[in-house]
Amino acid sequence: MTTWRLKGVFASLVTPVDEDGHVLQDVLAELTGFLIDRKVNGLCIGDFWSEYPNFGMEDRKLIISVVTDAARGRVPILSTISAGTMTQTMALACHSAEAGCAALLVGTPHFYAYEQRDLETFFRKIFSSVNLPCLLYGLPAHTNPIEIDTLQRLLLTATNLIGFKDASGETKYLPRLAMAREQSDFSLLVGDDRLDYTALTAGWDGAVSGAACLCPELVVKLYERFRAGDRHQAEQSQVILDELLLELAKFPQPWGLRIGLGVRGIPTGPLPLPLSLPRKQQVTQFRDWLAGWLERHRDIFS
Numbered sequence: 001m002t003t004w005r006l007k008g009v010f011a012s013l014v015t016p017v018d019e020d021g022h023v024l025q026d027v028l029a030e031l032t033g034f035l036i037d038r039k040v041n042g043l044c045i046g047d048f049w050s051e052y053p054n055f056g057m058e059d060r061k062l063i064i065s066v067v068t069d070a071a072r073g074r075v076p077i078l079s080t081i082s083a084g085t086m087t088q089t090m091a092l093a094c095h096s097a098e099a100g101c102a103a104l105l106v107g108t109p110h111f112y113a114y115e116q117r118d119l120e121t122f123f124r125k126i127f128s129s130v131n132l133p134c135l136l137y138g139l140p141a142h143t144n145p146i147e148i149d150t151l152q153r154l155l156l157t158a159t160n161l162i163g164f165k166d167a168s169g170e171t172k173y174l175p176r177l178a179m180a181r182e183q184s185d186f187s188l189l190v191g192d193d194r195l196d197y198t199a200l201t202a203g204w205d206g207a208v209s210g211a212a213c214l215c216p217e218l219v220v221k222l223y224e225r226f227r228a229g230d231r232h233q234a235e236q237s238q239v240i241l242d243e244l245l246l247e248l249a250k251f252p253q254p255w256g257l258r259i260g261l262g263v264r265g266i267p268t269g270p271l272p273l274p275l276s277l278p279r280k281q282q283v284t285q286f287r288d289w290l291a292g293w294l295e296r297h298r299d300i301f302s
Contacts, residue, residue, distance in 0.1 A: 006103065006135075006163060006187040007205045008041025009219050010078055011212035012049040014254050014261070015063060016268035023059055024269055029070035031213070031266055036074050038216040041206065041223075043067060046080035046092070047105060048139055048167065048191075049210040049254045054272060057088060061095045068099040078208065082107030082137060086122065093130040104130060105165055105208075107137035108144040116150045127160040135163040135187065138173075148173060156184050163187030165208050171198060178203035193219070193245055197238035200226045210253070211241060214260045217300050218244075240297060247286060247293075259283055263290045 013035070016027035035043060045067050046052050046060060055063070064079055071077060079096035081104050083089045093104055106126055108119050127134050136154060138146050145168075154161060155177070166173050169192040177188055181203075190199035193211040196219065200206075212219040222237035248256035258268040275283065294301050 005185070005205050006042070006076070006078075006189065009206055009212050009216070009223050010042040010044045010076075010189065010208045011035045011040040011216055011219075012044040012047050012208055012210045013067065014213055014258050014268055015050045015055065016258075016266075018269055021054075021272075023055075023062055023066070025062070025066045027266065027268060028063065028066045031261070031268075032067050032070035034266060035213065035216050036071060039220050040075065040212055040216050041220075042076040042078060042102070043071060044078040044080065044105065044208045047082070047107075047137065047208070048142065049213060049257065050080070051254065051272065052080065052082065053110065057091060060092060064092075064096055064099050064101065068101060073100065076102035078103050078105050078135070080105040080107065080137060082110065082139075082143070084109050084111060086125070089126060090129065093126070093132065097131045101132060103133045103135060103162065105137040106134050107139055108146060110143040114144050116147050119144060119146060120150050120154065123154055123161075124158055127158050130160065133162040134160055135165050135189070136161065138164065138166045138168055138191070140168050148176065152177065152180055155180060155186050161186070163189065163205075165189045165191045167191030167208075169194065171195065171202075174199055174202035174204065193241060196222055196241065197226070197235055200234070201231075210257060211244060211248070213254075214257045214264065215241075215244060215301070218297075221300060240300075243293065244290075247289060250282065250286070256286065259286060260290050263287050263294070 016024040079101040081089050081092035163186045188204040189206050189208050191208045193209050196207050209219050222234050226234035255271055261268050
């Protein structure tokens with residue numbers, strides 16, 4: 001059983017790159033400082049929002065090193081070690097521990113389909129082999145899904161497992177897993193910003209938030225208002241956040257975050273695919289919309 005929980009808003013970092021796809025280390029360090037200065041409770045690196053399938057092992061290790069160096073221990077860092085093989089996963093785990101990360105996010109292997117017994121065996125081996133506490137990372141739209149019975153069994157019995165990040169976008173996990181904490185303590189973090197408020201009302205601990213990479217002030221405000229007992233203001237923050245999420249959903253993720261960070265003064269480099277003329281027009285429209293939206297809510301972002 002764990003004696004502590006990860007709580008609050010963990011901002012998921014996108015990965016700035018140059019024209020050749022190399023990691024822009026200075027910009028990544030700047031983004032790290034930008035988020036910490038805006039009072040996020042922690043950072044998450046290497047997950048879906050970072051486009052981890054687009055990077056080789058050395059770049060993924062570099063990202064871990066740059067962010068941990070820039071953070072200088074000011075906030076806990078969750079390092080995602082999702083990969084296709086056990087060897088790759090363990091290499092990322094070892095580097096994360098050496099760099100000073102607080103915990104590991106461990107997702108299912110991607111691309112190939114596996115049975116639940118394969119996944120459970122894989123997870124138990126990882127959890128018992130690493131030196132950092134671990135959270136399961138559910139990303140069923142892009143990797144092998146974890147069935148709730150498998151998930152609950154792992155949370156209640158697996159060595160070194162302290163929680164779950166759920167990026168499914170579904171609500172079915174929320175009450176059942178919150179109730180399961182009557183048997184064992186573990187952290188529950190939602191990974192889909194559409195459910196930030198809903199998850200908190202169900203008793204979850206916070207969010208690993210892509211939106212917080214672009215607008216940390218808003219997601220932090222939602223969490224803080226809720227924890228202060230002001231559910232009306234927290235719900236209103238979710239309404240404002242939903243406006244942004246609707247616009248971001250018009251792009252392949254995480255394009256909207258990266259485009260939006262340019263509007264906020266942190267350009268993250270070219271997108272991974274060339275842009276058609278309609279996409280270029282859409283990018284221009286989104287930049288204009290975001291600038292106006294930030295101005296309308298300047299009481300949050302000033």
